[in-house]
Amino acid sequence: MTTTLDELNKVFASQRGHYLSNQVPSYKERIADLKQLKRLLTENKGPITAAINRDYLNRSSNETLFAELITTIDGINHAIKHLKGWMKKQKRQVDHSMFFGGKNTVVPQPIGVVGIIVPWNFPIFLSLGPLTSALSAGNTAMIKISSNSSNLSNLLCNISGDYFPEDKVYFAKESSGLGATFTQLHFDLLIFTGSGATGRSVMSAAAKNLTPVILELGGKSPAIVDPNYPLDTAVDRIMYTKQFNAGQICTTVDYVFVHTSQIDLFIKKAIDWVNTHVPDIASSDYTSIIDDRSLRRLERTLQDATDKGALVINLNKGQSIDYTNRKMPLYIITNTTSEMTVSNQETFGPILMVLTYNNDHEVIEYINSRDKPLAIYPFSNNKKLINNYTTNIISGGVTVNNALLHVIQHDLPFGGIGASGMGHYHGKDGFQSCSKMRPIFYQPKFSFVNRFLSPPYGKFATEFINRLFYLKS
Numbered sequence: 001m002t003t004t005l006d007e008l009n010k011v012f013a014s015q016r017g018h019y020l021s022n023q024v025p026s027y028k029e030r031i032a033d034l035k036q037l038k039r040l041l042t043e044n045k046g047p048i049t050a051a052i053n054r055d056y057l058n059r060s061s062n063e064t065l066f067a068e069l070i071t072t073i074d075g076i077n078h079a080i081k082h083l084k085g086w087m088k089k090q091k092r093q094v095d096h097s098m099f100f101g102g103k104n105t106v107v108p109q110p111i112g113v114v115g116i117i118v119p120w121n122f123p124i125f126l127s128l129g130p131l132t133s134a135l136s137a138g139n140t141a142m143i144k145i146s147s148n149s150s151n152l153s154n155l156l157c158n159i160s161g162d163y164f165p166e167d168k169v170y171f172a173k174e175s176s177g178l179g180a181t182f183t184q185l186h187f188d189l190l191i192f193t194g195s196g197a198t199g200r201s202v203m204s205a206a207a208k209n210l211t212p213v214i215l216e217l218g219g220k221s222p223a224i225v226d227p228n229y230p231l232d233t234a235v236d237r238i239m240y241t242k243q244f245n246a247g248q249i250c251t252t253v254d255y256v257f258v259h260t261s262q263i264d265l266f267i268k269k270a271i272d273w274v275n276t277h278v279p280d281i282a283s284s285d286y287t288s289i290i291d292d293r294s295l296r297r298l299e300r301t302l303q304d305a306t307d308k309g310a311l312v313i314n315l316n317k318g319q320s321i322d323y324t325n326r327k328m329p330l331y332i333i334t335n336t337t338s339e340m341t342v343s344n345q346e347t348f349g350p351i352l353m354v355l356t357y358n359n360d361h362e363v364i365e366y367i368n369s370r371d372k373p374l375a376i377y378p379f380s381n382n383k384k385l386i387n388n389y390t391t392n393i394i395s396g397g398v399t400v401n402n403a404l405l406h407v408i409q410h411d412l413p414f415g416g417i418g419a420s421g422m423g424h425y426h427g428k429d430g431f432q433s434c435s436k437m438r439p440i441f442y443q444p445k446f447s448f449v450n451r452f453l454s455p456p457y458g459k460f461a462t463e464f465i466n467r468l469f470y471l472k473s
Helices: 005-021 027-042 045-056 061-088 125-136 148-160 176-184 196-207 231-247 258-277 292-307 361-366 383-392 427-433 448-452 458-473
Strands: 089-093 103-110 113-118 140-145 169-173 189-193 212-214 222-225 255-259 311-316 330-336 353-358 376-380 436-442
Touching: 005 113, 005 140, 005 169, 005 176, 005 311, 027 061, 027 125, 027 148, 045 061, 045 148, 061 125, 061 140, 061 231, 061 258, 061 427, 113 125, 113 176, 125 189, 125 458, 140 176, 176 196, 196 212, 196 427, 222 231, 222 258, 222 448, 231 258, 231 353, 231 376, 255 258, 258 353, 292 311, 292 330, 292 353, 330 427, 353 361, 361 383, 376 383, 427 436, 448 458
Parallel strands: 113 140, 113 189, 140 169, 189 212, 222 255, 222 376, 255 353, 330 353
Antiparallel strands: 089 103, 103 436, 311 330
């Protein structure tokens, strides 16, 4: 069974009706929803892990448990712990020189039906993470998962009804053209994670309904290694990141700046690290490339770099691409030029471009001349240098002296900027993004404005307004 347009419209109408009948779910109801979401994960650990493994052909079970289940459950626990505080009315200041006796508050209120479009690379973390935000804020949600995650999608469709009614949480089954149809629904918020090209299409479709969007897109996120930072540590953390999920992460280290004096040593240490930690790409600990099209794209990237004069280094010496199991060795590419594919497109695979530099100004100039990245990863113990990079390079987020880890900090907002996305979620920021932070002004019994500053404007009103302008300026 696949999802049809009629079914989508029917579910959307039922979720809209559910929202209108209970526009502000209680704290108790929201906590119950979050606990149900946690139960869905904990009670189906095995089937979820197995389904993701089948979708990938081979996906390290440890990576699935760590990056998908544990981090998502931890995010739910964080929401449960802090939800009462998030839901409280916020007191705001009033200018008593003009509105004496007034009171300002901001009240977080549910917005309605949230649409969530999910990529294949971390389908649990990137679906149930935003769902945590949506349920915390008191909304209903419809979720569309990538066709590359068909086994997981079918599983979630089959089990979600055991935990949530369809008019509160709904997983759409994949069908041809479903993505375009899904984005046309009149959601109150649409959360999309994926490529920049698809993100533009999603935003365009949402704009027809004036639906606000949160876009998490990606791009080329760089690491920068200070020559005074321990190189062994930098290599260990960068290569760990690069091999994780075979590099198929929107916030992975796409390329790294290494000081000119250290390029040869960096490559040697990277080879040693791979020989120790990923000696055989056939291992079940090393994840497959998601599909044949992606594998061919990565192969073309290597060939393009070779044909245009780059140095392409296979870090798994003696091993080649395994087309049957879609396993790809780890590669480093150096001596790149601006016209190469690897210089211009997000790699999204186990390929690391290495650039050399002589001073931090070169690094800042290079990164700032391109689209704003989703993340940057400076490695240095020099606080002044770190501050220089984080102040002068704008990115979605930053992890200092490691990579990726800012993404799983639940009290930090996650999101991009410019070509790498817009909007934030996770933790309190996700709650607020899925809420209408509604400003309310309470007028006291007496209104100075209406009593003394109404037309026709007499001498008192004119003098008072001019005096007020003088005081404010």
